[in-house]
Amino acid sequence: MLRIDSLRRGRFGPFDLALAPGEACAVTGPSGAGKSVLLRMVADLDPSEGRVSLDGTDREAMPAPLWRRQVTYLAAEPGWWAETVAEHFPADAPSRLAPEREALRLPPEVFGWPVARLSTGERQRLALLRALAGGPRVLLLDEPTASLDPDSVRGAEAVIARRRAAGLIVLLVSHDPAQVARLAARRLAVADGRPA
Numbered sequence: 001m002l003r004i005d006s007l008r009r010g011r012f013g014p015f016d017l018a019l020a021p022g023e024a025c026a027v028t029g030p031s032g033a034g035k036s037v038l039l040r041m042v043a044d045l046d047p048s049e050g051r052v053s054l055d056g057t058d059r060e061a062m063p064a065p066l067w068r069r070q071v072t073y074l075a076a077e078p079g080w081w082a083e084t085v086a087e088h089f090p091a092d093a094p095s096r097l098a099p100e101r102e103a104l105r106l107p108p109e110v111f112g113w114p115v116a117r118l119s120t121g122e123r124q125r126l127a128l129l130r131a132l133a134g135g136p137r138v139l140l141l142d143e144p145t146a147s148l149d150p151d152s153v154r155g156a157e158a159v160i161a162r163r164r165a166a167g168l169i170v171l172l173v174s175h176d177p178a179q180v181a182r183l184a185a186r187r188l189a190v191a192d193g194r195p196a
């Protein structure tokens with residue numbers, strides 16, 4: 001269970017939310033409302049006040065890198081820090097993530113590609129695969145399919161749905177109402193930095 005209690009930072013919040021394993025909640029609201037700020041606070045990427053816990057363990061009780069491996073944020077524009085794709089993944093990723101790579105319509109050779117040659121959509125699909133590689137229990141998805149063609153959107157949604165069936169909790173920011181309806185049974189509307 002992911003619990004968010006009175007999570008706030010400056011003019012953002014307070015936010016309260018509880019999500020059980022396998023649940024997905026869409027964070028909706030206009031541009032600039034504070035959706036990404038909320039996701040970044042949950043991932044402990046920005047300082048915040050309030051309480052966030054996973055199965056009763058407060059995030060303060062564990063080192064930040066361990067928290068972020070369990071509660072993983074996928075930015076709308078993910079960063080790449082090494083030359084090749086493979087350097088961003090654990091060594092066993094090509095075999096372990098093969099079914100998900102395939103569902104995302106990426107070829108087996110993709111791990112050998114230089115990051116510089118990746119298209120925008122390839123970057124977005126690889127960033128989703130990278131976020132899944134650490135085996136997160138909570139995935140914070142910030143417009144995860146904004147640059148994808150319809151077939152790739154379906155592939156990404158199938159990958160997310162399969163992980164949810166295995167217990168993954170998802171917080172999803174999406175501006176596509178149809179995608180929100182497909183992926184998330186719950187909604188958290190945000191306006192002017194607060195729950196609306």
Ligand SMILES: Nc1ncnc2c1ncn2[C@@H]1O[C@H](COP(=O)(O)OP(=O)(O)OP(=O)(O)O)[C@@H](O)[C@H]1O
Nearest residue numbers: 010029030031032033034035036037038046076173
């Ligand atoms: N670290 C920060 N500190 C203060 N203000 C911030 C910070 N990050 C973003 N903001 C501002 O807070 C507001 C909300 O930003 P945020 O990125 O959460 O919007 P959003 O709801 O995700 O919008 P979009 O749909 O356009 O991505 C914006 O006005 C932004 O400029």
